[in-house]
Amino acid sequence: MAKEVSPGVLALRKVVDDVYADARKAKAEGKLVGWSSSKFPCELAEAFDLNVMYPENQAAGIAAQRDGEIMCQAAEDLGFDNDICGYARISLAYAAGKRASRKIDFETGEFVIDPNSGKPLKDENGNIVIDEATGKPKKDPKTMKPYIVLDDIHEIEALPEGREKELRLNAIQPYKQMRIPQPDFVLCCNNICNCMTKWYENIARMCNIPLIMIDVPYNNTVEVNDDYVTYIRAQFDNAIKDLEKLTGKKFDEKKFEEACKHANRTAQNWLKVCDYLQYKPAPMSGFDLFNHMADVVTARGKSAAADAFELLEKDLDKNIKEGTSTLPFPEQYRVMFEGIPCWPKLPNLFKPLKKNGVNVTAVVYAPAFGFVYNNYDEMVKAYCKAPNSVCIEQGVDWREGICRDNKVDGVLVHYNRSCKPWSGYMAEMQRRFTRDLGIPCAGFDGDQADPRNFNEAQYETRVQGLVEAMEANKK
Amino acid sequence: MSIYTMGIDVGSTASKCVILKDGKHIIAKSLVSVGTGTSGPSRAIAEVLENADMVREEMDFVLATGYGRNSLEGLADMQMSELSCHAKGASFLFPNVRTVIDIGGQDVKVIEIENGMMKNFVMNDKCAAGTGRFLDVMARVLEVRVEDLGMLGDESTKEVGISSTCTVFAESEVISQLAVGTDKRDIINGIHKSVAARVVGLCHRVGVRDQVVMTGGVAQNHGIVKALASQLQHEIHTSPLTQYNGALGAALFAFQKANK
Numbered sequence: 001m002a003k004e005v006s007p008g009v010l011a012l013r014k015v016v017d018d019v020y021a022d023a024r025k026a027k028a029e030g031k032l033v034g035w036s037s038s039k040f041p042c043e044l045a046e047a048f049d050l051n052v053m054y055p056e057n058q059a060a061g062i063a064a065q066r067d068g069e070i071m072c073q074a075a076e077d078l079g080f081d082n083d084i085c086g087y088a089r090i091s092l093a094y095a096a097g098k099r100a101s102r103k104i105d106f107e108t109g110e111f112v113i114d115p116n117s118g119k120p121l122k123d124e125n126g127n128i129v130i131d132e133a134t135g136k137p138k139k140d141p142k143t144m145k146p147y148i149v150l151d152d153i154h155e156i157e158a159l160p161e162g163r164e165k166e167l168r169l170n171a172i173q174p175y176k177q178m179r180i181p182q183p184d185f186v187l188c189c190n191n192i193c194n195c196m197t198k199w200y201e202n203i204a205r206m207c208n209i210p211l212i213m214i215d216v217p218y219n220n221t222v223e224v225n226d227d228y229v230t231y232i233r234a235q236f237d238n239a240i241k242d243l244e245k246l247t248g249k250k251f252d253e254k255k256f257e258e259a260c261k262h263a264n265r266t267a268q269n270w271l272k273v274c275d276y277l278q279y280k281p282a283p284m285s286g287f288d289l290f291n292h293m294a295d296v297v298t299a300r301g302k303s304a305a306a307d308a309f310e311l312l313e314k315d316l317d318k319n320i321k322e323g324t325s326t327l328p329f330p331e332q333y334r335v336m337f338e339g340i341p342c343w344p345k346l347p348n349l350f351k352p353l354k355k356n357g358v359n360v361t362a363v364v365y366a367p368a369f370g371f372v373y374n375n376y377d378e379m380v381k382a383y384c385k386a387p388n389s390v391c392i393e394q395g396v397d398w399r400e401g402i403c404r405d406n407k408v409d410g411v412l413v414h415y416n417r418s419c420k421p422w423s424g425y426m427a428e429m430q431r432r433f434t435r436d437l438g439i440p441c442a443g444f445d446g447d448q449a450d451p452r453n454f455n456e457a458q459y460e461t462r463v464q465g466l467v468e469a470m471e472a473n474k475k
Numbered sequence: 476m477s478i479y480t481m482g483i484d485v486g487s488t489a490s491k492c493v494i495l496k497d498g499k500h501i502i503a504k505s506l507v508s509v510g511t512g513t514s515g516p517s518r519a520i521a522e523v524l525e526n527a528d529m530v531r532e533e534m535d536f537v538l539a540t541g542y543g544r545n546s547l548e549g550l551a552d553m554q555m556s557e558l559s560c561h562a563k564g565a566s567f568l569f570p571n572v573r574t575v576i577d578i579g580g581q582d583v584k585v586i587e588i589e590n591g592m593m594k595n596f597v598m599n600d601k602c603a604a605g606t607g608r609f610l611d612v613m614a615r616v617l618e619v620r621v622e623d624l625g626m627l628g629d630e631s632t633k634e635v636g637i638s639s640t641c642t643v644f645a646e647s648e649v650i651s652q653l654a655v656g657t658d659k660r661d662i663i664n665g666i667h668k669s670v671a672a673r674v675v676g677l678c679h680r681v682g683v684r685d686q687v688v689m690t691g692g693v694a695q696n697h698g699i700v701k702a703l704a705s706q707l708q709h710e711i712h713t714s715p716l717t718q719y720n721g722a723l724g725a726a727l728f729a730f731q732k733a734n735k
Contacts, residue, residue, distance in 0.1 A: 427680055460545075461556050472593055
């Protein structure tokens with residue numbers, strides 16, 4: 001039976017779907033479409049009514065759809081090292097025109113099905129049906145999928161109109177993240193990660209398009225220095241001038257203020273949603289937050305996102321009153337999940353947590369996107385604080401605060417091979433969590449987008465070890 | 476009536492079993508030098524039962540641990556991680572243990588123990604450097620038996636540094652040393668120090684408290700134990716039962732379960 005989806009979740013999905021659909025529509029109408037880093041001040045783009053896509057969100061989606069590996073390899077074939085962030089590799093391959101596509105038999109026009117794909121066929125009693133000829137389980141044809149191959153949109157577009165062009169265009173993976181428009185400009189803010197700078201410079205160069213850059217220096221102190229505010233504010237002003245030049249429009253202060261209002265309301269509602277994980281047991285699976293982050297990233301300057309989070313809050317309130325949860329098993333242990341999930345391996349990530357009754361009730365990445373501000377300078381300060389741009393004292397303070405508030409029993413740390421700055425300071429953070437909070441921590445190797453960097457057996461041992469240590473710690 | 480429990484440690488390179496009477500006395504053990512995915516686990520089980528002159532049905536509880544713990548469907552009553560089992564086994568052999576260093580076939584664990592229970596742990600990352608597999612590769616290149624590495628390293632007279640932590644790079648470094656005629660015994664000593672250096676990094680992340688106990692097959696190599704003790708500046712205890720430590724811990728947990 002299909003899971004019932006709550007009104008809040010449906011609304012949130014619609015918001016993101018609309019952002020993607022609006023961008024495709026804008027492109028078709030000949031309007032400009034940009035690509036933006038996740039923590040670029042979206043309020044500026046909103047003030048110019050620009051349609052913007054978010055490569056980080058796109059890459060996470062592509063990875064979750066299991067096309068991370070083929071796209072990462074495509075980037076490596078272009079000369080990008082496999083040490084570079086998986087999101088960046090996927091995005092750079094996409095910017096270069098590479099697409100994950102379903103293999104076609106050009107004679108029949110049908111997709112070529114991979115015989116190794118799909119789930120076993122079950123009879124009406126739920127038993128696996130065995131193929132008498134082979135002695136192996138039969139595959140459910142409905143779950144079988146075509147082989148995935150790499151194609152190139154530029155090559156396809158250069159083809160004359162006709163059957164081949166049509167078939168190849170149609171064969172590109174149909175989900176929204178594999179169908180975003182190519183960019184006409186890029187908006188980059190390196191507060192989220194310094195890898196952004198070179199990533200976006202490469203896109204700008206590859207596509208020969210303007211790059212609007214906001215450089216946020218690393219914060220060595222907990223408080224944001226006034227000099228930083230002056231430096232970044234000047235860049236905001238400059239970005240406005242660049243956007244005026246790009247669009248041929250004057251900066252609309254009213255629209256800007258409106259966008260700020262929406263962004264604040266979205267952030268406040270998002271933070272309220274995150275706080276529901278403080279309840280014990282929690283009314284949701286903490287992994288839900290990672291899914292809902294798509295809205296915070298792609299639509300935080302839109303009123304629809306703020307409204308959708310309000311609806312989600314109502315869903316969660318209902319769960320609390322009814323004693324229910326989106327977590328599909330009873331919550332026995334509560335952990336903080338540190339880092340971005342391994343999107344291509346989400347089911348494998350979830351399986352041992354489910355087996356051991358572990359709910360993720362704290363994630364620092366999620367509330368880090370909830371910036372609330374009252375004026376321009378505060379807005380600048382808010383954009384200074386991203387997980388990778390703050391010093392370790394601030395980072396530890398954020399995490400330990402959320403661990404205490406959300407009552408966690410342990411910490412599961414993803415040493416994300418894509419994210420060197422984040423994973424780099426984790427060993428020291430892990431040491432401090434155990435020292436300050438007296439809870440066990442376990443780390444595992446993985447990657448946010450490249451499945452080649454994750455080993456399921458190693459992960460399972462570490463999760464089981466963490467559970468056993470949490471159990472011993474309770475006694 | 477006595478309670479008999481069995482612990483099975485299905486590792487990546489060996490399968491070990493221990494049968495325990497009343498959670499106190501080891502009455503039989505077995506070791507087969509192949510691990511998960513092979514006939515090793517079932518052979519080890521058959522062998523330990525034969526050694527004890529018992530049958531599976533006489534076991535009150537069977538607990539599996541190790542990399543292949545989940546592959547024993549139907550043979551074990553329960554699975555636990557090798558982390559807890561090594562902590563348990565080491566606490567049985569050395570009641571005052573606070574730190575366990577286990578170097579297995581494909582991973583390294585450092586476990587902090589409090590009151591005989593695992594409090595926290597760190598493991599190596601995906602890389603095989605510093606594991607038993609690393610030593611296997613080096614022994615092969617040097618054309619010596621892995622069990623002779625400790626003895627040969629003792630005879631070293633000259634310092635040779637093996638700086639690469641990556642197994643592949645270290646292998647070519649060893650080959651280059653052999654090519655220029657460096658004495659194998661000096662190279663082996665250098666390899667021991669290189670493995671120890673990598674493990675010491677993990678130890679410091681957990682914090683080292685006495686007593687420090689080293690378990691797992693690699694603890695039989697006294698060259699590694701010596702290099703580790705020197706770099707950690709702590710005395711390191713080992714037991715002749717070191718290879719059985721995980722299986723012993725599993726049999727002890729099995730006793731707790733059988734007793735409930």
